[in-house]
Amino acid sequence: MEKQFVDLLNEELKLQQIVAEEHSHHMNATLVEAKRQATQYQREAEKCNAATETCEEARERSEAAISKEKKLTSLWEQRARQLGWQDSRVKTI
Template identity: 45%
Template structure:
């Protein structure tokens, strides 16, 4: 293997290693950054209404009582509790709506199931009637077949006796009929 091929193989191996690292570590890092950004955007603190660009952040002159920057950093409990209550109420209302929808869907499914059971019962009754009719027809066919066999046997026996006593078979002319 030449020196150039070795160098290319090392680069390809390095790139593959880098891709594997990105493949393994990429999604957790992405989700962590995504949550951090989303959390910073959901801040409950209202935007500061002050012009602090002319003042340094740490040195506030004694005559100027500009605490709005520091106030923004404090957690406003009343606003937070109120927004939590309204959020809780909205979630509770959403849950009630979903529960009502689920109950309505369950009622519809129960009704459909009941209708399906009724239809299945009716079809089963019809199938039972049909089966009984088929059994009756089959029994009648078997009886008729047995009677026909008996009639054939009797006819053969009477014909045999008649031939023994001299009866001859006369061809019937189709014009006579």
């Protein structure tokens, strides 16, 4: 009877060990997948940041170009007015 009890305990321990190994394997696979996804997310975030920086640089260049163009337009308009030009769109009352 004692031998049967020991055999049952041994079998229970083996089953628990198998379950623990399967659980460990599953957790390792889950961890590997999580690391892979985190790496992929990081690459996508870096691409997004680079694109945002590129867009911001382009916006800043555009703002500078527009500002420069407005100053140049104002200068030419001022010169034209000094020479007698009147804007036909502006109505004087």
